[in-house]
Amino acid sequence: MSHAYDYHVHSNYSDGRFLFRMARAAEEAGLDGVGFADHCNVSARESMQRAKRHLGFNLDETYERRREAIDSLQENFDVTIFDAVEMDYDPRDEAAIADFLDAADFDYAVGSVHHLEDVNVHVESYFAEKDESEREALVDAYYDTLVSLVDSELFEIAAHVDLLERNPVLRGYATEDHYERVAAAFADSRTVPEINGGRVLREYGEFHPAPSFREVLDAHDVAFTVGSDSHDPEALRECTPVLTEFFEESGRDPVRVVE
Template structure:
């Protein structure tokens, strides 16, 4: 099993060495460090970047040297990757950075709609139902744009907003099919993401209904635990292994 989506201390995770040690102990064959990265010039994104210290655009060469230093210390393949925030109107900025940085692969994520983080309840709690539906529509518009851009090898947690109680339940089959059609025509593949399966949300991304629609369109998947701490890797990898066995999914191995 290759876990293509974990985080290190170069964003909001744990030291490279400790994450690799945990992955080896869990019996993984490969581990991909996909730290958060934001290259937006917009003020809300710049402010969030300063608040959380997601500075991989400035530190990726240092992290790359760290990955090179530990690659031969573990019995697994270690990938030098990135999880990029995607905004449809900043494709060119993202493309230039990815060309310059030359990661092993890139994961794209839609984390915000109208500068509101879709993983937090606060911005949406006071909205009425039509406003919430509009946010969900905008999220899937951005996700389709991400997939069609083909800037990324992988699209992360494609129904991320399901984690957020005020936005949960507004996704429709039409949303699923729009996204599935985009993936079917793109080099970008979604992941099965275990980031909240053992926490409050309690499900994998994509949820079962979405996964089944994607499979109707012969969409393939990678796997990602989305782990930030060493102790998260093995239990989340076990959940992914169980899911693959139950669904007979044969995940894609990225050609890098």
């Protein structure tokens, strides 16, 4: 890659480390640009409001303060810092998301499907109680929601498009039909999926999307952008060369989302 960009990292404005430490790590990793895409949810549903209170994810209320911090940090680091957001997506919240993104005017927006039945897909204990047919229906619902996310045209980037593969209880239920539907949606949308390195060096040990999913996306000529999904400086420093190597070896040219 002639220029190295990472459009998906987190800071202390959601569940990552201090902004200045993440910016320093991006500079040390040799990145030309790094995007702070902190978690944000604007749903009015009580279950989502409760989760926000428990987790302290309040970027919808603090993004202007973070923006001021990004502007001041930009003077101190030799890396372009982007002011972005990772929005939780649910079709029921489209109007609220659209209004918020229009008002906030981020450099770009990342959309993510993090929940099934208003439960985070990482919660293994909840989904372990489901029987086989219920799990199949939940995976169907995940990919239905992902297609809706892409069709909504609300986001520049779709994050970790097979996130549920991180959960061993839900892993392996996705089918080629799921992948085909998502790939067709991307082919007709401005939204670009990312090669996400958030678990490639951890227990899952694979990029998102997984190879079988990438093959279908490639067949539809869907391009990718880059996101390490790093939450701490060490992860950012370690993941950057792995992502760079992936794009160099695959011959892919990552999409430049913003200059």
